[in-house]
Structures are given as C-alpha cells and as structure tokens.
Amino acid sequence: MSMLLEVQDLAVAYGHIDAVKGVSFQLEEGKITALVGANGAGKSTTLLALSGLLRPKAGAVRFAGEDITGLAPHQIVRRGIVQVAEGRAILTTLTVRENLDLGAYTRQDRAGVADSLARVFHLFPLLEERTAQYAGNLSGGEQQMLAIGRALMAKPRLLLLDEPSMGLAPLMVQEIFRTLVEINRDGLTVLLVEQNVRQALKISAQGYVLETGLVVMADTGASLLANPKIVEHYLGG
Amino acid sequence: KIGIAEALTGGAAQYGVPIRNGFQLAADEINAKGGINGNKLVLVVEDEQGKKEEAINVFKKLIFQDKVLMIFGPTLSNSMFAAGPVANAAKVVAFGTSNTANGISEMGPYIFRNSVMESDVLPVTVRTAVKHYKIKKVAVIYGNDDAFTKSGYDVFKKVLEDQKIPVTTTETYVKGDVDFKAQLTKIKATNPDAIICSGLAEEAATLMVQARGLGLKAPFIGGNGFNSPKLFEVSKTAGEGTFVGSPWANTNPTPANQHFVAAYKQKYGAEPNQFAAQAYDALTIAAAALKSIKVSGNVATDREALHGALPKVSISGATGPFKFRQSVGKDGKPAGYDADQTPFIYVIRDGKFVLFTGK
Amino acid sequence: MLEQQLVNALTLGSVYALFSLGFTLVFGVLEVINLSHGAMFMAGSFAALTVVTRLKAPLAVGILAAMLVSGLLGLAIDALILKRLRARHAPHLIPMIATIGATTVLTSAAQGLFGVEVQRFPDELLPTREFIFGSVHVRALELAIVGIAFLLMTTLFLVLRHTRQGRALRAIAESPKAAALLGINVEGLFLATSFTAAALGGVAGLLIGLNFNSVTPLMGQPILHKGIAVVILGGMGDIRGALFGGLFLGFAEVLSKAYLSSQMGDAVAFGLLFLILLVRPAGLFGRVLERKA
Amino acid sequence: MSMLSIRGVGKHFGGLQVLQDVNIEVPGGAIFALIGPNGAGKTTVFNLVTGLLKPSAGSIAFQGQDLAGIAPHKITRLGIARTFQNIRLFPDMTLLQNVMVGRHHLTSYSGVAALFALPSFREAERRSRDRALELLSWVKLDHKAESTADNLSYGEQRKLEFARALATEPKLLLLDEPVAGMNSSEKAVLMEEIRNIRDRGYGVFLIEHDMRFVMNLCDRVAVLNFGRIIAEGAPEEIRNSPEVIEAYLGRGDEAEVLP
Amino acid sequence: MEAFADFWATYSTLIFTVGIHALLALSLWLTLSCGLLSLANAAFMGIGAYTAALLTLHLHWPFPMVLAAGALAPAAVALVIGAPTLRLSGVYLAMATLAFGEVTRILVLNLEITGGPEGLNGIPLLTTWWHILLILAAAGYALARLRRSRMGRAFEAIREDEVAARMMGIDVEGHKLAAFTLGAVLAGLAGALNAHSTFFISPREYGFENAVDILTMTILGGISSLIGPVLGATILTLLPELLRFLHAYRLAVNGLILIAVVLFLPTGLWDSRRLRQLVGAWRTRREGKP
Numbered sequence A: 001m002s003m004l005l006e007v008q009d010l011a012v013a014y015g016h017i018d019a020v021k022g023v024s025f026q027l028e029e030g031k032i033t034a035l036v037g038a039n040g041a042g043k044s045t046t047l048l049a050l051s052g053l054l055r056p057k058a059g060a061v062r063f064a065g066e067d068i069t070g071l072a073p074h075q076i077v078r079r080g081i082v083q084v085a086e087g088r089a090i091l092t093t094l095t096v097r098e099n100l101d102l103g104a105y106t107r108q109d110r111a112g113v114a115d116s117l118a119r120v121f122h123l124f125p126l127l128e129e130r131t132a133q134y135a136g137n138l139s140g141g142e143q144q145m146l147a148i149g150r151a152l153m154a155k156p157r158l159l160l161l162d163e164p165s166m167g168l169a170p171l172m173v174q175e176i177f178r179t180l181v182e183i184n185r186d187g188l189t190v191l192l193v194e195q196n197v198r199q200a201l202k203i204s205a206q207g208y209v210l211e212t213g214l215v216v217m218a219d220t221g222a223s224l225l226a227n228p229k230i231v232e233h234y235l236g237g
Numbered sequence B: 001k002i003g004i005a006e007a008l009t010g011g012a013a014q015y016g017v018p019i020r021n022g023f024q025l026a027a028d029e030i031n032a033k034g035g036i037n038g039n040k041l042v043l044v045v046e047d048e049q050g051k052k053e054e055a056i057n058v059f060k061k062l063i064f065q066d067k068v069l070m071i072f073g074p075t076l077s078n079s080m081f082a083a084g085p086v087a088n089a090a091k092v093v094a095f096g097t098s099n100t101a102n103g104i105s106e107m108g109p110y111i112f113r114n115s116v117m118e119s120d121v122l123p124v125t126v127r128t129a130v131k132h133y134k135i136k137k138v139a140v141i142y143g144n145d146d147a148f149t150k151s152g153y154d155v156f157k158k159v160l161e162d163q164k165i166p167v168t169t170t171e172t173y174v175k176g177d178v179d180f181k182a183q184l185t186k187i188k189a190t191n192p193d194a195i196i197c198s199g200l201a202e203e204a205a206t207l208m209v210q211a212r213g214l215g216l217k218a219p220f221i222g223g224n225g226f227n228s229p230k231l232f233e234v235s236k237t238a239g240e241g242t243f244v245g246s247p248w249a250n251t252n253p254t255p256a257n258q259h260f261v262a263a264y265k266q267k268y269g270a271e272p273n274q275f276a277a278q279a280y281d282a283l284t285i286a287a288a289a290l291k292s293i294k295v296s297g298n299v300a301t302d303r304e305a306l307h308g309a310l311p312k313v314s315i316s317g318a319t320g321p322f323k324f325r326q327s328v329g330k331d332g333k334p335a336g337y338d339a340d341q342t343p344f345i346y347v348i349r350d351g352k353f354v355l356f357t358g359k
Numbered sequence C: 001m002l003e004q005q006l007v008n009a010l011t012l013g014s015v016y017a018l019f020s021l022g023f024t025l026v027f028g029v030l031e032v033i034n035l036s037h038g039a040m041f042m043a044g045s046f047a048a049l050t051v052v053t054r055l056k057a058p059l060a061v062g063i064l065a066a067m068l069v070s071g072l073l074g075l076a077i078d079a080l081i082l083k084r085l086r087a088r089h090a091p092h093l094i095p096m097i098a099t100i101g102a103t104t105v106l107t108s109a110a111q112g113l114f115g116v117e118v119q120r121f122p123d124e125l126l127p128t129r130e131f132i133f134g135s136v137h138v139r140a141l142e143l144a145i146v147g148i149a150f151l152l153m154t155t156l157f158l159v160l161r162h163t164r165q166g167r168a169l170r171a172i173a174e175s176p177k178a179a180a181l182l183g184i185n186v187e188g189l190f191l192a193t194s195f196t197a198a199a200l201g202g203v204a205g206l207l208i209g210l211n212f213n214s215v216t217p218l219m220g221q222p223i224l225h226k227g228i229a230v231v232i233l234g235g236m237g238d239i240r241g242a243l244f245g246g247l248f249l250g251f252a253e254v255l256s257k258a259y260l261s262s263q264m265g266d267a268v269a270f271g272l273l274f275l276i277l278l279v280r281p282a283g284l285f286g287r288v289l290e291r292k293a
Numbered sequence D: 001m002s003m004l005s006i007r008g009v010g011k012h013f014g015g016l017q018v019l020q021d022v023n024i025e026v027p028g029g030a031i032f033a034l035i036g037p038n039g040a041g042k043t044t045v046f047n048l049v050t051g052l053l054k055p056s057a058g059s060i061a062f063q064g065q066d067l068a069g070i071a072p073h074k075i076t077r078l079g080i081a082r083t084f085q086n087i088r089l090f091p092d093m094t095l096l097q098n099v100m101v102g103r104h105h106l107t108s109y110s111g112v113a114a115l116f117a118l119p120s121f122r123e124a125e126r127r128s129r130d131r132a133l134e135l136l137s138w139v140k141l142d143h144k145a146e147s148t149a150d151n152l153s154y155g156e157q158r159k160l161e162f163a164r165a166l167a168t169e170p171k172l173l174l175l176d177e178p179v180a181g182m183n184s185s186e187k188a189v190l191m192e193e194i195r196n197i198r199d200r201g202y203g204v205f206l207i208e209h210d211m212r213f214v215m216n217l218c219d220r221v222a223v224l225n226f227g228r229i230i231a232e233g234a235p236e237e238i239r240n241s242p243e244v245i246e247a248y249l250g251r252g253d254e255a256e257v258l259p
Numbered sequence E: 001m002e003a004f005a006d007f008w009a010t011y012s013t014l015i016f017t018v019g020i021h022a023l024l025a026l027s028l029w030l031t032l033s034c035g036l037l038s039l040a041n042a043a044f045m046g047i048g049a050y051t052a053a054l055l056t057l058h059l060h061w062p063f064p065m066v067l068a069a070g071a072l073a074p075a076a077v078a079l080v081i082g083a084p085t086l087r088l089s090g091v092y093l094a095m096a097t098l099a100f101g102e103v104t105r106i107l108v109l110n111l112e113i114t115g116g117p118e119g120l121n122g123i124p125l126l127t128t129w130w131h132i133l134l135i136l137a138a139a140g141y142a143l144a145r146l147r148r149s150r151m152g153r154a155f156e157a158i159r160e161d162e163v164a165a166r167m168m169g170i171d172v173e174g175h176k177l178a179a180f181t182l183g184a185v186l187a188g189l190a191g192a193l194n195a196h197s198t199f200f201i202s203p204r205e206y207g208f209e210n211a212v213d214i215l216t217m218t219i220l221g222g223i224s225s226l227i228g229p230v231l232g233a234t235i236l237t238l239l240p241e242l243l244r245f246l247h248a249y250r251l252a253v254n255g256l257i258l259i260a261v262v263l264f265l266p267t268g269l270w271d272s273r274r275l276r277q278l279v280g281a282w283r284t285r286r287e288g289k290p
C-alpha cells in the first residue's frame, strides 16, 4: 500500500482565528478518500492549504515522498496536485475552450493534451457543444462539469474536489458521482470533500471526519457509513 | 538676513530655480566685496512649491521665525496674491521679481516688484512690429490657465483695441500642452499677418516649430515670457523675425549686463534668463537700500527703515536703468511699488536677440 | 483645414493611445491604477536622452535604454511595493497611493539628477523628414508614432488573445486565485506585466519626448489624467479600448478646438466623456459584469 | 387565495428565451418549492419577483397588488424577502450589523433624534438590536455576533443570510437553495425553522435541489424545465411524474436521492 | 507666552490648513462610506470657495451666511449631477466625477466673474481658528452619530453589496445621492473656510491633483473610522512642513514615507479592527501571566 500524500499535523490560521488545528491523514494512491464534517469544520481550509493558496502555520505535507510544504501554488500544480475549488472558480470572461486550454497550462506534450481533451469531451459531451461560449453564461451544472473537466486537463496525479455536487440537480449529482468513479477507475487518486456524505462515503475507500479543525474519526468508507454516530450527525437518521 | 521664497520643486521650479540662482549670484558678489556696511548678506532660501498655502507658510516662517528684514518672492503671481497680504500685515517688504499680474502692487504699501509690467512694454512692441511688417490683421494665442500669460493676453487685447488692429482668431492652450497643431491649423486658415503670443519661452518655442511645420509663415510678436535664450534651443531658426519687448536681453551690450551674463554662465554653466536677471537686479536694489540705512538690530525698526529706503533707490543693473513707481490700491490710497523702466525692442535674427533699430 | 485637423487629431490620439497602452495593461491585470506610469514615461525619455547625449549612442540604443530602464523601474516598483501589498491583501486603492509615493520619489530623483529645466535631444538625431500632401503637413516622426501605436496595439492584442501567456493573463485578470489553482505562476506574470507595461511607457515617453523635443521631470503629469480618461473610456484593461479611447479623445479635443473654441477643447472632451459614460457605464469595450443573483 | 401570482410571465436576455409563459400561484401560509434542472430559469423567476429584472411579458402580483414598475426596495417593504444562491452578505460588517441592516425600514426615528441620541433613537435601536440578536440565536450564530461576516464558513454564511432575510419581517420569504453546502443535521435544523415560519402564517417560496429536503418539507412543488412549467402538484405527484423523472430526478440511484 | 505668539504667528495658517484638509477628508470619507469613489469633492470645494468669496467681495454678506451659501451651492450642484452619475460604479464613477471636475474647472477658468486664471484676490481674512474647530467638531460629531444610525448602516451595506442592500428594503439611489450631497456640503464648507483664510483663490487649486490629494489623505488615514481621515489629513499636511529642513530631498523623503506607511500599514494609519486585535492580544497576554 503506497501513500501518495501524507499530511502531518497541518495547522492553518486566518489572522488570529485557528481554522485547522493540526490534522494528519494519508491518501492512498489510486483510491478515493473522503473528508467530511460540519460547516466551518475546516475542510475547505485544508484543501486550500494543500494547494498552497494558504500558508500553513505548522505541519508538513509530503507528496510522493517529496516535502511540498510552503511551495507556491503553481509549483504544487506542476507536481500534479490539482484542485476544483469551492464555488468552481470558473473564468467567466473566457470561453469554455479557453478554460479547458488553461487547464493544461502546465503541460508541454501537445499530443497528450489533445488526448485529455478528447477524454473530457467523452465524459462531458455537453461541453463539446459549448466550446465557443463564455463560461459565465453556463448554468450551474454545466459550470461544475467545466471545472472538473478543466482539472482533468492538467493530467493530475491527485485531484482535490471541494463539494462538487453543491447546487446541482439530482440528475446531475448522479452524473458527477458516476464520473468520479469512472476517472478513479483509471487510476486517479481523489480527495473528496462533500456534504452529500452518504454518496461520498459510498464511493470512498477511506474517510476522515473533521470537527472544528481536528480529525475526530478515521475509518474505511463502508465502516463510517455504518457508524451510528455518523448516521446520526451527518446522514440525518 | 533676507528671505527668499521661491518655487524650487514642482511645476513652477523651472522659473523658481533660475531666480534663486540670480539671488545667490548677487549675494555672493556683494559678500565677496565685503558685504553691506560691513555686514554680510545671509539668504534664507525656502521652497514654496508654487502653491498658495505653502507660500503663506513660508512667508510666515521667514517673518516670524527667521525674522528676516524682507522677503523676495514668491515665484508665481498667484502665490503672491496669497502671501502678499501676510507680509503687508506684518509690515515686511515682499519683493516680487517675477509677478506680472495686474493688481499685485495694489495689495498694499509693502508690496514691491521689479518685474516689468506688460502694460508698459507691449504697446511699444506692437506698434513697432506693426510698422515694420505692415501688419493689417493678427491672430492671438495665449495660455489661458496661467495668471502670467493670461494677464499678458489682457494687455495685448487692450493694445490691439487701442491701435485698432483686427484679430482674426483668438486661441488658447493650457499649461503642459505640447501639441498646438489644432490651434495653429486654425490660425493658418485665417491667414494673419502676424501671430501675437502671450506664453512662456518653452511653449513659445514649441509653438514656433509646429507653426513652421504646418507651413505657417507669419512672424510672432511675443510678451515678456519669450525673453529667454531657451527660445532658441528648440525653435532654432523657426523664431526668426519675432518681435519681443523687454528691458532685458542676454545680448544687451551694457557692461552691467555683460558682467551678469558672464558671471551667471560661469557659476551655473547655463544661460541666464530674464527671471534670473530680474532677481539679480532685485538684490542689487535691496542692497542699495540697505546701504542707505543704519541697521539697529531691532527687526521691526530695521524693516521699517528698509521699507522707507527702498522706493528711493534707483540703479542701473543688468536690466538697465531702474526706479520704482508707486501704484494706487483698490481703496484709492497709495499702495505698493512697480518697476518704472524703459523697454527695448528686440528682434530675433540668426537665433539671437538683436536690438531693433528701425531697419 | 479639415484634412490637416484630422491628421492632427490622429497624431494626438495616437500619442494618447501609446501612453495608455501600458497603463491599461497594468490596470487590467493587476487592477491597480498605476499613477507612476507617467514617471515611467519620463524615465524612458531621460534614459534615452542620457544614452544618446552622454554616450553618443545611436537612437536605436536609446530606444532599448528607454525600454530597459523604465521596465526595470516598473519591475522594482512591483517587486518592492505592489507585491508586498498583494501579499497583505491591502484594500482597494492602497496600491494606487503607493504609486503616488513612487512617482514623487522618481520625479524628485529626476529633478535632482537632471535639473528642473527642459532638456533637448541633439538636433542631428531628430528625424526631420516632412511630407506635404496638398495643404497637409506631416512629419516623419508623427507618422512613426501613429504606426508604432497601431503596431504595438495589434501585437499586444493578438498576444493576449491567442497565446498561452495571453490566456493566462486574462485568467489572472479575472481571478488570481483561480489562475493559481491552474498552475499559472501568478506572481511571475504580475512582475512580467509590470515590466512590460513600464517598458511600453518608456518607449511612449521617448517617442513623445522626441516628437515635441522636450524632456522634463514633470512631463508625465499632464498626460496622466488624459491617460486615465482614455483607459476608462475604452474600458479597463482593454487593449482595443486604449486605442479607440485615445483616438476618441484626440479627435474630440482637436475638433472642438478647431470648430468650437480652443478654450473649451478639454471641457468638450471631458464633457463628451461624461456623456458616454452615462450611456455606456463600463466604457466603450467594457462589459458590466453584474454578479448573478 | 394565493399570495403571489405569476401570470403568463416570459423573459429573454437578448436572443436567449429563458422563461416562457410561466404561471405560478404561491399560496400564503404554505411552503412552495420550485425545482428544475440547472439553468432552467428558477433564479430568474426570483429576480423577476423581487424587481431586479423586468419581465418581458406577463404580470406579477403580490397580495393582489401588481408589482410592475415598483422599485426593488419597495417590493421588499411590501413584504417579500429573499436569499441569494451565491450568498451576498455585507462581508466587512459584523453579523449583528448584517441583520440590523435588514431592519432598515422597520427602524424609524428622525434625523434630529439620531443626531442627539434622543430616547426615541435609543429605544428604536435597542429594539432593532434585540430582534437581530434573537434572529441570530435562531440560526445559532449569536456567539459570533460581533465578528465580521467574511470570517464565516460557507454554511454559516447561508444561515446568516437566512436570518438577515427574516429581519425584514417578510410575509413571503424567497429562498434560493437555502441548504446548499449544509450537512444533514444542519438541514434538519433549518427545515424545522422554515416550518415554524410557515406555521406563523408566512409564505415560503424556495428553490432547492435537495430532494429529501423538498419532499419532506414542501406543501406544493412546481417544476421548471427549459423555461416552462412542466408539472405542479403535491410532492408525491411530482416524485412519480415520469416527465419530471426524465428531466430532473433521474432514475439511476433513486434510492440514494429519495428517502 | 511670546514663544507661543511667535509659534502661532508662524504656523496658524498651517494649522488652519490641517483643519480644512481634515474636513475635506471627512467629506470624502462620507462619500466613500457609501461606496462612491468620487473625484468631484475638489470641484465641490472650489464651488464652495468661489460662491463664498464672491458673496463676501461683491455683496458683503455676513460670514455665517457666506459659509452657509458655500455649503449649499455645491450641494445643489451635487443633487443635479448626482442623479444621472451615481448609476456608475467604481473607477467609472471616479472618471465621470473627474470629468465633471475638469469641466467645472475650465468653466471657472473662462468666466469673467471668477477672475479666470488670475483667480480672486483680496478676500478678507474672516476665518478664525474657532470657526474651523467648531465646524470640524460638529462635522465629526454628526458623522459619528450618522455611523451609528440606520442611515450609516445603510451606507455601509450599499458599499458592500448594492443588490443585497436593495433587497433589504434600502432605497439605494436615494442614499447614494444623500451621501454624495452631504459630502459636497462638507467640501463646500472647507472651500469657503479656505477662501477666507488665504486671501486668494484660483481654479488650479481645485483640479485633478487636489482631488487625488484628498483621496490620498482619506485612504492613507484609513476609512474604517472617522479618526483615520482626520489623522491622514493631519499627517500629510504637516509632513512637508516637518521635512522642510531636508531642502532638496524633501519631496523624495515625503514620497518614501508615503510608501513606507502603505507598506507597513496596508489598511491605513488607523484601522479600528487591527487596533481591537492588538488590544485583544495585549489583554490575553496580560491575563496569561498574572
């Protein structure tokens, strides 16, 4: 069992507010790991710190054996950690195609990029119809597809997803989860933050529960799903 | 101890710095000769940035803190309007060397200036040029956001009315403009015999170059502001035939002036301009007045004595023979003092000011 | 007369456009109203002047010097000041105030180094060719300014529209955070933008200094608020906007001087600008990006 | 009688027809849901009701009063409040101030009273503050009353927005995806809160993609698809409508989505 | 005592200027508090100054009435231009107000009655220290009260999110116009006071540079409270005077200080939030080791 990402006692603060107070977890290569927890638990903060957008106050992050703590965001992306952030971070003034091209900004292999593009269009045929449209004019669900597609264009080794199902119609939520399982099957490691806890844990090999900036529970996805505490707090009985 | 308040930074520094140099030169010369009645002149130089609040602050500092006998400056007429009343109220002489706007000396009896009034110069200039070029109609252009060039224009306007010369068009520009082609194209279309311009040398030079560039051949007639060797640096030959009236020109052959020009060049490595010459003369005037009084050591009495002595001074300096003339204030009472000088008319030939002798 | 006035308007408009090019770039990418752009303009002129007069170098070297010196100054301002302000999430307008400070320092330095008086380029360097078409007079230098303005605009526009870096810049302009998550070296591109914009400013300064043959420490000031007008009229950060805004202002100014009254040239130009903004609240090319509810 | 009636409303942006002949009657004292795929035009309906957009066709009336030409802030004063899909708080203001802004038109005193802090001013301000604190405690944010809104996490921001909308004392509350980004226990709390509101006689008109929430909570549901209403009825009817399943709910993991 | 007399004689104008700049900074603070980036306040100051000076010079009105007119004239102008202009936002509003300011300046430059570029001189010295102090104190108090009232909250809400504020039942247009107009009142007062303390006014005092100066004072001081603008105005007015001994380097050092302040205090000199945090940190530390 090889660990792709190892997080040791990561702590992050906004000024004087400690949002993440020392969390540790590992991501197994080729598996989906879920990070769940109440609002304000520090999930998004953790992801932003992994991507280098927030500077950790303490702790260390090792990716594929290398210490990447404190690197700049673009250096982290170059190593293969790509995030689909909360709120999607779509570039609304650019077209769909330009957004996708920018996803492959760090890549030099033209052929590989063309391959990835074909794959994204295969996953989300809708995007192919809309290539010339401004991304800002897409509906919420389409924007979510674009965000995920754009992340895949970078050919990541690790995909960080922050609430990908938020604001999506049920049909679309199922679509997104199906896609996740599909890309994971091709070997991509995924860290998934979700409020849709039931579905998230169902597709995850491993799960961590965050509460007020601390990991309070860690187990396999299946056992967490069966854990009465989880059922009570996060699955609504 | 004499205060100097000039604009040494900011946009007006172009004028303020040569003025400061003129004072410095005169002071150094006087002190080298042993000072005045054995006392050395001390110049307290302050920067007023060409802003009115700064001018007031500097005046107050010089009057109340440095306790100077009198103040030279400020650079711009606008600043003098703000600072002059301060000096007048404190009964300290404020001596402008570069303030040409109307109404400066009317502010009160303690306001002096040796800057020539355009109203003394321009009628002669215009009359001479008209005769020489057989001018029938003229176009006018001036800077309309500056007190100096605007009051020059006002005088021109009156002169043209008095001499019944029709104006084809009146154009304006603002400070900092470098492109005058729109106005000049319009002037060209009205086909004047001459262009009357109230502007500073820098702008005038650019105007001339652009006029020639547009194929506009009419000669220029300029005011006080033209009077600087700077005019030729840019305009080269574009200014040929321009008429300028002034008590001073760098080529004026009087010994006093040649001495000044040479000394200035040696000290500052640059050609002096009229502002420097007037500053140089102003300090000479003040020195003459100081020589005639006994310095008691009490600032108030000395200031008053100086004020009494100044109007009586008459010298012959770089700008020629000079004496004061008292003006009348708004309230009808006698007020401050203006320069009373006879202007000369110069014409530009081969990139030089040449005294016009009627040929 | 009309033909000549149109030519006058075109050259003046190109001058404005040229000045605004770098200005709008910084505006668009860094979202900073960089009031030190006038100082870059001035620095470029002085750099070229120094190289040309002191070292007797040819004009081409002068152009390079203008780009390099201004560019490095722009880079320095970004690296030493703006970068730190970004890192500290300084509120809106604070960077603008920093650039006011930088301008003061640079103009004082120029006044100290070169004096307050107007400096000139040596005559032999000035291209003096002149073309006369009927009653219209145009100087070669003016043609060059128009040409260079259009050339630079087009190049920059194409670069921004069609290259990888151009896309990245537009991404940064919209959201630096999103851009960083795409692996774009945001800080690096900010620095590069500051350099390029300042270098463009330097070239503009040199050309305009040459054209009017007048270089002073304060030469950047009068054109600055025209530049702001152009950039905002065109739409913030829009290259086409800088061109059209510049031309618009040039034409409005020249034509109102020519056919109304020269006293009112600026008043008419600014009055028109005011009216245009009322009709197009985000400039000629700007789009109002209303956040969706 | 219905509280809000939307009759024959159409809306287009340039050439894009977003809504077409939409008819919705929202009853008072009930919870009414508008659902539909992403981009169907649901938020646009809210924007029309609150006056942020003008309809291209049709009319909207609130309690019998035609809303055409009435400025948005006046519509709020008539008794319609809303929350936003993309959360629009006043980020630099404290939570308390955020909620007190909602009481703007309910707090009245003269300029003179404010200038000299007269009793009428202090009394009105105190009432406003008390009510704001009460609303904050409803959404369990009173302990953060004095911190600024930008320090809140996503879910907390939603709750604050909810409290702020209630502060305007609306008769009809428009909620655009109120539970997006909330976990199920928080959803349950909010669900209870919305029920309470309904029981006090308020009308609630909400957009939501969370079917468990919609089906458990709502009295009536309308479904919008491509700008047209394709179904309306009680939750059970909607859940079983083949057309709705086809367009919106999907067949796949139904068990996961529905309770 | 004599030392004080000398000090006062030397620096009274400077102190007046501090007070007047503080008033200007507060006027801009008011417009900014409603999210309006206005560069028209310099022009409003000019309108106030000219109105007041002309009334004094030609009609010899008593000073209090002159002040009132100096405040009301720009307010009337603000009401008229505000309605169409305030739909613009951000830098576009700044541009429109700048354009308005330029047009105003050029009009004043070309009118007979205003004396054109030569301005108006011989304005009597009527402003005394207590006029300025009284008006500044009154303005400060009124703004402090306003902040705590529903109107102040509405301004702030509009600044943060216009649409959301609208949805809270706030008449956005009305409030914006009120902020703009009240700002013009304060700027006009500052202009009237200034005209009667410097003997002379001219159009160049009310242009673009001055608009930016006012903005700099306000932003540098910090807009999170009323103290900031006053502090910013005081420091930026005194600084050149304090640096006078540096002569040629004065402006350069002035610029460097500006940069340094911005770098080390990026939210302005006075940031109430930062101060609260500092005090909080200090308290916890003190309580930590009793």
Ligand SMILES: Nc1ncnc2c1ncn2[C@@H]1O[C@H](COP(=O)(O)OP(=O)(O)OP(=O)(O)O)[C@@H](O)[C@H]1O
Pocket (backbone or CB within 6 Å): A014, A017, A018, A019, A037, A038, A039, A040, A041, A042, A043, A044, A045, A046, D150, D151, D152, D153, D154, D155, D156, D181
């Ligand atoms: N920009 C910020 N400044 C200050 N505090 C913040 C900021 N963003 C978040 N916080 C605080 O940090 C804590 C963790 O927030 P975070 O966004 O990581 O939570 P989360 O687990 O993603 O919650 P949610 O499910 O609501 O998105 C919260 O208490 C929040 O108040």
Ligand SMILES: Nc1ncnc2c1ncn2[C@@H]1O[C@H](COP(=O)(O)OP(=O)(O)OP(=O)(O)O)[C@@H](O)[C@H]1O
Pocket (backbone or CB within 6 Å): A136, A137, A138, A139, A140, A141, A167, C292, D013, D016, D018, D036, D037, D038, D039, D040, D041, D042, D043, D044, D045, D085
């Ligand atoms: N201002 C606008 N200009 C142009 N198109 C718009 C505008 N606002 C909305 N649209 C388009 O109208 C359609 C409906 O948008 P709306 O926001 O109402 O969808 P929605 O039903 O709320 O979707 P979601 O569930 O994803 O929030 C979308 O296709 C959207 O792109």
Ligand SMILES: [Mg+2]
Pocket (backbone or CB within 6 Å): A043, A044, A045, A086, D153, D154
């Ligand atoms: Mg989150």
Ligand SMILES: [Mg+2]
Pocket (backbone or CB within 6 Å): D042, D043, D044, D085
């Ligand atoms: Mg929506």
